[in-house]
Amino acid sequence: MKKPGMTKRKKQGTRGMAVFLGAALFCTSGVAVSAKGNSLEDVIQKTADYETGIVTDPTVASIGGEWTVMSLARGEASLPDDYFEKYRANVEKYLKENDGILSEYKYTEYSRVVLALKSIGVDSTDIGGYDVQKPLEDFDTVTAQGLNGAVFALLALNADDPEQNKDGELEQKYLSYILEQEKPDGGFSLDDNADQSDVDMTAMTLQCLEPYQDQQEVEEIIEKGIQILSAGQEEDGGYVAYGSDSSESVSQVILTLSTYGIDCNEDERFIKDGKGLYDILMEYQQKDGGFSHTLDGETDGMATDQAFCALVSYERFKDGKNSFYNMTDHR
Template sequence: MEKLMDGRSNVGIKKAEKVLCMVLAMLMAMVITINVSAGESISKAKIDEYLYTIAYSQQEQVKEPIYGSIDGEWNIIGLARYGAVTKDYISKYKENLLKEVKAKDGVLSTRKYTEYSRVVIALTSIDENPTNFGGYNLLKPLAEFDNVNKQGINGSIYALIAIHSSNYKIPKPDKNYTGEVTTVKKLIEYIIKNQNSDGGWSMADKSECDITAMAVQALSFYYTGSDKSVKKSVDKALKFLSRQQNNDGGYSAEGISNCESTAQVLMAISALNINIEDSRFVKNGNTVLNGLLDYYSNGKFSHTKNGGYNHMATEQGFCALTAYYRSLTIMNGFYDMADGISYQKVSKKVLEKKKTAASKTKTTKTVKKTTKKSTKKNTSKSTVSDKDKEETTSVKNNKKSSSSNKESNKNTKTKSTKNSKSKTNKKVKKSNKKVKKSNKKEESETTVKNSKNNTSDDAKVGEKEAKINDVNGKKNQSNRTEIVIGVIAAVVMVIAIIVYIIGKRKAENEK
């Protein structure tokens, strides 16, 4: 009987050892997977390509930008903050908005004061003064604190964003208004006071991801300020958003995964310059950016996965990608509009160039992944690549300038031939020599100017990318280290359990 029991106990020990060894192997595989996947990200060039594609598509899709929450202000704000928009397109929007403002005699709404906030943000993004647009002060209604909050918490959220967009001084309210007057402090306090115990905000009872992300965006301006209650509130909200993230990296509203909720969270973490691979916002290896791009296709976003083109989803997705891009490239925040608008020509040729640049970057990244290189080597390589870009650009510019000079020479020769009857051959030869000399001067001047511009631009880009890579590298490394330490701790615990079980079984057998 004792031998039978010993045999059974030995079998039990062996089974336990096998199971625990399998668990150990799985945990080790997790460590390897984490180290491989955590460093992967979508390149800046690829994000730039997405943004330009959306900008091009939107201006083709929405020919007449209007006053409104769809095909109106958010479309304009996204285009303006990215910069790929024409003056003609902006002029169309201003004309349509002015017609609407005049038709309503400056009263956009008596209940939804986010109408004023949205228009103030849009006008600020295109360097227009909202305090005197067509003779109307569209910022003035936001001084009426009671009316601002009639529709709920989003009234204060967007009033705070609108006022901060250009650090506007809040004007005096209308003489007929008898309620509380708005101040930045009151807006902040109102937002924090209405935060739910779980860290989120809501328009009704249950906390919602999108309205929580909007509140974080508004409070982000004061996150590092003297008011510690802001930081405490935002940190609590970030924990809520971290818990609510789906395994695909995206977010849901009322149980349905959607583009808009995901977009607002990406804008929130971008406003705080949180690394896209921060462990709080990575689920199952997917970032918020990965989650958002699940809804993207050919310059458009859908409301739900595999859905068709949705105007609101596209505008919010565009704004979110722009906010992330601005954070990535160390530019002013999405709602910090002191830097103004920069107009760009929007064309298919530029779009193709963006796609080529993105594909080249992807190829380069793939090659780099196959070999192990130190940080110093990477830095030196990036310097070489900047020089290559500079040389390539200057060669292209030289070709362009020389070709243009050749054309001008042809034109000069043609004109001189036609007028040869009235002019002597000597004069023609002299004029041709003068033209050649002037062309040579122009060519050399153009080359010098272009090389100077390219050098300064590449240097600036190089500096920005070096800073970004350094910061992101440190953050990614720390995130990976934290995860690996956790897994190692689990491995140690498993080993300890194995040792304990084996020791206990041996002690029992000896008895």
Template sequence: MSGRLCNRIRSTSLMLLIILTGLSLALNAATAAASVSSKDVDSAVTDTIAFMLSTVKEPQVGSVGGEWAIIGLARSGYTVPQHYYDDYYSHVEQVVTANRGVLSEKKYTEYSRLILALRAIGADPANVAGYNLLMPLGDYDKTVWQGINGPIFALLALDSGNYEIPFNKSAVTHATREMYIEDILSQQLKDGGFALSGLAADPDITGMAIQALAKYQNRTSVKAAIEKAIQTLSRLQDDDGGYASLGVKNAESTIQVLMALCELSIPLDDSRFAKNGKTILDHLLTYYSKGQGFRHTADGSGVTGMSTEQALYGLVNYQRTAAGRSSLYRMNDVVSLLSSNHQADVGLPNKHKDVQVMPVVEPGKTFSDIREHANKTAIEALAARGIISGINATTFAPNQSMTRAEFAAIMTKGLGLKPKATNAFKDITPASWYSGAVGTAYTYGIVKGTSTAAFSPDRTISKQEAAVMIANAAKLCGMNTALSTLETRDMLAQFGDYTKTAEWARAALAFNYRENILSQDAWNIEPSAAAKRAEMADMLYRMLTAAKLL
């Protein structure tokens, strides 16, 4: 055999060896990346919950043995003894009462953390022993005083229940969401990350900043900031999939990055976050010991109570997002976990006795075509309660118009009113699917006909017609819908097409703008334009929220 042929054979063999080695490494990496199964996570969560219930027997108001434990347990969906949440809420009332509603003069994250826990168990943070715990977050200067943690947790707390920021009379600067967002963005470092101090990114704070900003990705500046932060987190990740803060590798840093990826719906085996075949989840479970929770560091140093509580809510977040449910802090699917003795009265004092709160019947319900939609929150909240449905099981069609009959149906469902037939309209037959809804809406004064004998159920509803129905429903819910002629004119005069509105709709339109059911940021009212399904969902959602029925 010639030397040239031998060399060619050796070269070919070497090439095959390299290819086979590469394939082997790729397969090994894939196997390693998938080393943690959903069963492993489920087992760790179940065991950690049992451990936590045995060690945190009476949760108090506090960062350890308090709110984070409550949030993780409540959002897990696991069965917890009824007294656990009741006792916790009683402790909250005692603390709030004893301190006359003042949890801290400096650290306003105390309010944010408590708001998140109360929301998770279905309690109202705006009325705890008569105190509104949302009020402090209306003070911008005091909220941001403690650094970037202030605006981060203020946004998380406010957005957990889509709460309006109350007007805080004692505040020098009244806060807005925009101000909190801009404050966070202004603190992004040159390396793309965030930190409490210094010029180098910290994975904990970077992960938390992403969680707070994630809901605002429709803004160009926010999206760009998140993309830079994600690149930074990818760069900071260690070869074993974990993270270090201030030079110390720890569970909490890993957890906050895990939380950020869940909030952004980034798979944990994304190539940017799978190092040497190891994912964040792989690394996090190295801190876990069966029956003992999670260690802070590999050698067992540090406070394990905090690392265990954070690990629980991080894994619960992973479980929820992997199952297609809302993430940990997106709490539109919450139900009250308190017994009837601890539940505050819902609704406004003057609401009609027949108006009822619609409970969540399908937690986490969503649609494939609303993932990036501005009205996603409203649509999901109503869908979870069976108030609104899609055009099929997976599609909502947010930009499709809505008929008068369809809007009457979601209005009556939203108020929990029982169907009542009517013979008032000749174009409504008893066999029509909307007969009961239209009859109910007419009986309670929510709708009128297009004439004395016709309802026109299949006609597309206009924005001003919808505004009138919403205003009528709001009155039924106990809201004050009265405006003087002068107030109505002043409210509507800011819009360029004010004169195109119908006289019969002006007071209702003004009410909707006054209560932020309709946004005053628009240039025009477009009163005769066909109302879109997403717009109608948002209007009803805002009205029910203002009426304390969500």
């Protein structure tokens, strides 16, 4: 049964997105344009230019590394011809210099690299003779990081072929673990001991559940989670995390909504004070093309990486393409 306001993917997993610069938006002949005349394509290209200008030699890194590579690979922005090969070569070099070890205990490092490699069509099981995906078979070490570890492991394992991979024994084990972490209010939290959910972890958890949305239990969790993301908005439409406004929270919600075919700038559940979530995110963009963490802040690496992912995800939704993490249509 399909719930109102939620568009299920086709079996191949299509999605898309559209972004505009400025608070006031209008559409002409189906092309999204901002009040300043900037199209979605222009906004993404400006962010891509900033990222490739700062991250000129992409390598293994939580900021300015894999997330930059993924956003560029999943989008259509122009970039240096050798950018992805440079990243692949740097990953191989890093592995050789560190005996194939990305981390002894933080296995989200492996998940992140696997996702980036799959986004550019590189076999993550053989990079210079190293299998970057194999550590994700270590369920206990992955889940030692809690829900965050399991969510990104499941995203990484399913990314290249969710229809083929999702029912594997390991994937099902992670799925069961994740579903067990649901909080009483229906959402999820980074803090395993918390009684209530938080916006960021709820959004990220919903992203990894996409391949399983045909299951009634999962479908109900997704729908409850989306309602929580709506209810969590402030009166001005933004989100507060750890006591301050947060562009990263806005970005994660946009990515989630795009995954499930919900327009973050048109769905009435996410319109607050006359603005949609895309409008809100654009308030954080700086003149250099990057994004700030807070409204009064300066360009921030993590905020820019997450905003870039959100923009590309929204564009993919608008264009009817696979979701951000369904990489069967990789570069």
